[in-house]
Amino acid sequence: MSRATGPVVEARGVSRRFGTFTAVDDVTMHVEPGEVVGLLGANGAGKTTLMRMLLGLLPTSAGAARMLGGPPNRARRKRLGYVPQNLGLYTDMTLTENLEFVAGSYGTPVPALPDEIAGYARTLVGAMPLGAQRQAAFCAALSHAPEAVLLDEPTSGVDALARARLWDTIREQSDAGVGVLVTTHYMQEAQQCDRLLLMSHGRLVAQGSEADVVGDTRACAVRTDDWAAAFSALNAARLPVILDGRAVRVADVDLDDVRATLARAGLEADVEAVPATIEERMLVLARAAG
Numbered sequence: 001m002s003r004a005t006g007p008v009v010e011a012r013g014v015s016r017r018f019g020t021f022t023a024v025d026d027v028t029m030h031v032e033p034g035e036v037v038g039l040l041g042a043n044g045a046g047k048t049t050l051m052r053m054l055l056g057l058l059p060t061s062a063g064a065a066r067m068l069g070g071p072p073n074r075a076r077r078k079r080l081g082y083v084p085q086n087l088g089l090y091t092d093m094t095l096t097e098n099l100e101f102v103a104g105s106y107g108t109p110v111p112a113l114p115d116e117i118a119g120y121a122r123t124l125v126g127a128m129p130l131g132a133q134r135q136a137a138f139c140a141a142l143s144h145a146p147e148a149v150l151l152d153e154p155t156s157g158v159d160a161l162a163r164a165r166l167w168d169t170i171r172e173q174s175d176a177g178v179g180v181l182v183t184t185h186y187m188q189e190a191q192q193c194d195r196l197l198l199m200s201h202g203r204l205v206a207q208g209s210e211a212d213v214v215g216d217t218r219a220c221a222v223r224t225d226d227w228a229a230a231f232s233a234l235n236a237a238r239l240p241v242i243l244d245g246r247a248v249r250v251a252d253v254d255l256d257d258v259r260a261t262l263a264r265a266g267l268e269a270d271v272e273a274v275p276a277t278i279e280e281r282m283l284v285l286a287r288a289a290g
C-alpha cells in the first residue's frame with residue numbers, strides 16, 4: 001500500500017462536548033509525514049480527547065477528524081500506531097505474549113525486542129519497571145510499521161536515560177517519514193519537536209516553532225537568597241510565578257509590579273526582564289483562556 005503524501009492526521013474545526021462541558025473547542029491542526037509535532041497544555045486542556053478523535057476512537061461533536069487522507073476507519077487505523085497514557089498493554093500477560101497478541105491482530109511478524117528490554121521477554125508486563133513498560137508499548141505500537149504514531153505522554157514517570165532512548169526511537173521514526181504527534185509535560189521534550197501546538201481549555205491557543213510560540217513574551221527573573229519567601233509572596237499576589245529549582249520567575253508581568261510585591265513582603269531581590277520560556281508562555285495563555 002502506498003504511503004500517504006498529505007497530512008497523516010488532521011482535525012478540521014473539531015469540537016467535543018461531554019454534556020454541557022466542551023473539552024475540545026473548534027481545533028484545526030494537522031501532522032505531516034516525517035514531522036514531530038508536540039501537543040502541549042495543562043492537565044485537562046483537551047490533548048487526550050483530541051488524540052482520541054484523531055484516531056477515530058471517539059466521535060467528534062462538530063468538525064471532522066481525518067487520517068491518511070480520509071475519515072477514520074478500520075483500514076486506515078491499522079496504518080497508525082498509538083501509545084495511550086495507560087500504555088494499552090495487558091499487565092497480566094508476558095511481554096512476548098503481548099507482542100504476539102499485537103502481531104496477531106495486525107497480521108504482522110512478532111517484532112524483535114530492543115536490547116534494553118530483551119531480558120523481560122518472559123516477564124509479566126505488570127512486573128516490569130515503568131520505563132521498560134513504556135519501551136514495550138512503543139515496540140508494540142511500531143510493530144506494524146505505521147505511517148503515523150500518536151503518543152500520549154510517552155515518557156511520563158521514566159528516568160532520564162529511558163526518556164532519551166524513547167526520544168531516539170521517536171526521531172528514528174520521523175527520519176523514516178513517520179508523522180508523530182506527542183503530548184508531553186517536559187519542556188526539554190517540547191524543544192525536540194519540529195512544531196508545537198499549545199492547547200488551553202480545549203482551544204488551540206498558539207502554534208509554530210518554540211520561537212513562534214514564545215513570541216516576544218518576557219518574564220521577570222527574581223534573584224534573591226530568600227527564594228521560598230519570594231515565591232510565596234508573588235504567588236499570594238496571584239502573579240503567574242514559577243519556581244524552577246531555586247530560580248523564581250514571573251511570566252509576562254510588569255517589573256515594577258514584581259518589585260512592589262516583593263518590597264511589600266520586606267524582601268530584597270534583583271529583578272530583571274528576560275525572554276520567557278515555553279512553560280511561561282503556556283501559563284500566560286492558560287490564564288488568558290481560562
Ligand SMILES: Nc1ncnc2c1ncn2[C@@H]1O[C@H](COP(=O)(O)OP(=O)(O)OP(=O)(O)O)[C@@H](O)[C@H]1O
Pocket residue numbers: 018023041042043044045046047048049050
Ligand atoms: N468521557 C469524559 N466524560 C466527561 N468529561 C471528560 C471525558 N473525557 C475527558 N473529559 C474532560 O475533558 C477535559 C479534557 O480532558 P483530556 O483528558 O483530554 O485532557 P488532557 O489535556 O489530555 O489532560 P492530561 O494532561 O491530564 O492528560 C477534562 O476536563 C476531562 O475531565
